[in-house]
Amino acid sequence: MVLNQAGSSRRIIIGMDEAGYGPKLGPLVIAVSVWSMPETLTVEDLWSQLDGVLTNAPVSRDKRLHVADSKQVYSSTKGIASLERSVLSLMAACQGSSLNLTDSADFLALLLKLLGEGLPASFSRQPWYNSCLLSLPLKARLDECSEVLKKVDRSFQKCELQLEQLQVDVVCPERFNALIKEYDNKGEVLTRLSLALVKDFIPLNSVACQVLADKHGGRSRYLPYLMDAFPDRFFLTEKESQEQSRYWSDSLSLAFSVKSERYLPVAVASMAAKYIRELCMEAFNRYWKERCPAVKPTKGYPVDAARFRKQIDRSWEELQLPESILWRNR
Template sequence: MGRSCCPNTPTPPRATILSASGREDGTFCFLYQVERVTVPGTASQEGGTVAVVAGIDEAGYGPLLGPLVVSGVAFEVPDEAAGEDLWTPLADVVARSPRDPARLPVDDSKRLFDHTRGVRHIERTALAFAAAAHRPARNDEASPKSLPHCDIQRPNVTGTFGGLLDAIAEIGERLDGYPWHQGGDFPIPLAAGDVAADAERLRHAAGARFLGVRCLPVLVGEYNRLVESHGTKSATLFLKTARLLSWLWTAWGERGLIVHVDKHGGRNRYGLLLHQTLFGARIRALAEGAAESIYQVSHGARRMTVGFYEGGDARHLPVALASIFSKYLRELFMHGFNAWWCQRVPGLRPTAGYATDARRWLADTAPARAALRIPDRLLIRIA
């Protein structure tokens, strides 16, 4: 796990959720078994080798327009590096800063992207990692069957936006239900340079092997339906996070997993959500607080340590990389969205979709939206 879980850290009490039941008032009653345990080293769990380290993060949680995107990535690392921050073992090929042209920038996407610099840095990193994803031999345990929606057979992910979506994304509804996505494919990269050379350096990196990425774009129509059915946008975010956790659990749970997740707002307790996601698994809370909430999950031969961290994209490289994939896909969606609308409304300024500018954009497009009969439920988020 992260450095906070190393053997030098005082051992926290461990709480096992034995049962969870609903009450009439909508709250839940938990039965916990609390015990003092010795936290295993980050390179092993309960005697098993930990060699897969993963990260999950989102982009587009706050805007009024455009998709929410949640992404997960996975690395295979040497046992002794499983507890490191991964910037260290990959230092020959990645760096937090984009200033070194010989290394790929991997950091919180908000530090690498702004509307002055554009997508150049996040695009270079996302496309290089997508192209470098491990393509296993026929009998490899990370087979296409166990690693769905990752471009592990096809190293060339450049070409078109639609091709990239086919390679790394799973979308919960048809794109052709949105006028701005109908036949609106466009070439990529928009700004990045030699993706193939960057990908080749990643493939030969000694410190870690990139296994793959899975991205879940949530378009506005699906987003609104999920918020209506689940009550809040935070519940919608965790629904997609849970899908990625299930993917990781299925693909690599038997090898042992360390998963880092960026925290969801002010939530500190994730035990019930994990219990609902991984039904039948034993959930043990190692820590629950404002800075981090950490759990051990086990079921039969499967085991996973999952941590939810405040500022996780600054602490763990896999979370930072997941944030880059999420941000890059969102920006590509918005690129196509703005191109379609600017063709139909002369002089229209593009929007990033965030509240203040989104309201300006909605006012500027009101006559065109009425004439085109564009339903608000496909365009404007309800929360």
């Protein structure tokens, strides 16, 4: 990837997070947000620099974008509107984005923008996506997104900040199960997939690059996986603890921290991953509602997933598809 205006006076910050690690139904979604900024600006400065257009602590009737850990922005009771408004607005603000906020979009078209290399085969083999006619936005208002986008663009220009890229990896059950069979460890699968996604955005030149990510379960040692993902680099371990693990190699540093969504780039990645995961589950539930009108929608978490799986059992057998397409083994 070629980053705009990247040079000796600019640095790259990459935030990385996931959504859907625990469920039995639906995909695991991993996301990265890639930012370039002046070297004089730190990642901690971003909240204050952009306070006029976004916040991680909204007040009553706040018109700024709510950007935080996706669990704070979205819940079943709060609804998806705030999450959707923030993600679509930031997607449109992304450097070189062709997302148009004046017209309704199609879910699959949006997904293709975020995937970068087209739909994976495991995604297209699932009938709930093949027949998906999901139009966007689901709940957010396009006029509000368009209005806040203008303010976001002005704020980015003022502090010479650029959101260079938003990208996701949608890991559907079939692919997830194959990786579990290969590595026999759920946490290892998450770590390997995350590093495989982020490595494409590491600058090849001497531009300083900082990768920020949440901890992967209880893992504190990431060095073996960094050596596999970046075989041409030599990494030094700066710290490994329950709170944070830090590594560096020349101009590249990586930090895996508890509650890393306190950093804006990670919060944006968290929200992008959650939004795509929720859209996938919306398509999934609409498909099964048509086939089994009495079935209640599911978020895919273990206890409710077992209930849902039992209710669709007869209809699922009629499809004559492998269980691995539907159900995650771990």
